[in-house]
Amino acid sequence: MKKIIMVCIALLLALSMAACTKQEDSVENEEVKQEAASGSEQSQEAKDSSEDGKEGERKTLENYKKLIGLSREEIIDAMGEEPSVIDEGGLEFSKASIRVWFIEDGKTVDQIFIDDSDVDFNGARLGGNIEDFKNIFGEPVMEDHESAYSNFDYEGLVLHVTYDKSTGKVFAVYLMKEWK
Known part of the structure; x- marks a missing residue:
């Protein structure tokens, strides 16, 4: 930082x-x-939103939301670490425990995969129960019990929550512009 x-x-x-x-x-x-x-100001906003929690702060859903729409260069600058290239042209930021993918142009962040139990999803966390997310975000706009995911509307974005269907424990969250 x-x-x-x-x-x-x-x-x-x-x-x-x-x-x-x-x-x-x-x-x-x-x-x-x-x-x-x-x-x-734009760079500072992106940096503030992507703090990787060195002191365990700033890992909130709202701050990850600010990363959606950043350019490839802006997200790399904001994260403050050299990413690894992953499947489908995405980038992995291992210190922040996130992966990002871009829209078709390959330049604009379209979705973020969050795999960090320290992230505060407005009171719910990875490792918690899917019911915690339902209590906070309301009824899912789409749900598949067989594939074990629930999609919630979060301020015009899709909060895609995956969980273990036998235990109901959440193990990953995607934040994305739209469900494809």
């Missing part, structure tokens, strides 16, 4: 120095500053 912040600071300083040395008029300088501030 410190490295990412230092890179952002260095980038802002470089942009500021470049603007000063070119002696651009004040309107152009203001545009550069606004673009740098805007990029810095």
